[in-house]
Amino acid sequence: MFIGNQKFSIYQERIPGVILGILALLMVVSTQSRLAPPVIPKSVYIAPPPMFEHFTFGFNEVMADSLWIRLLQDLDYCEQSIAENTCKNDSWLYHMVDTVTNLSPDFRIAYAVGGLALTVLITDIDGATKIFDKSVKAFPKDWPILYRAAYHYLYEVKDNKRAAELLLMAADNGAPPWTRTLAGRLYTDSGNVDLAEKLLQDMKSSNQDPHLIKRLEQKIESMKARYK
16 A cells, blocks of 8 residues: 555656646647648649539538638649749639539639639639639629629630620629720720620610710721721
């Protein structure tokens, strides 16, 4: 019995030292984690496989939310740059946004934010084009989405005609009136007289600002003279 008490007494003496040792170790680990953040392995950036929506066992919306939360943590991630501020096509971000919208076709914010991130943040032009085309098909009357798609086609794809079409769609669904004026400039710059004249008639019938109408008429006449 004495031996047992003697051992217990020894353990009592050692316990404070053990606790202090554990605390010291935790402080070192905490300091190291602040000084040198852990490197995220490449495996973290593996996108879901094709047709992933067919393997969720009915939990499409839950999986869409989970993947959306994941991609928001690395919305500007580009695994391979092909030029300054330009990511390779078929990027990780594109596949993530595409999968999320396949899982949840009515997930509006995924289309709106995902497409913009692809074109503005990482400049995956092909991926952004696919997502914007998909978003316009899913939300053909959502003018903010239409306007963003027009921006992409104008500044990244360099397709003035498609950008103008999207701006007109946006104008027809609540966008500010100046979108029609910008669409008219794009049409004339692309040399499409018929579409520019159609836009002019639409502006007249909707009682647009006379100064804007006059300016568009001047541009159309200038374009016709250039193409004679």
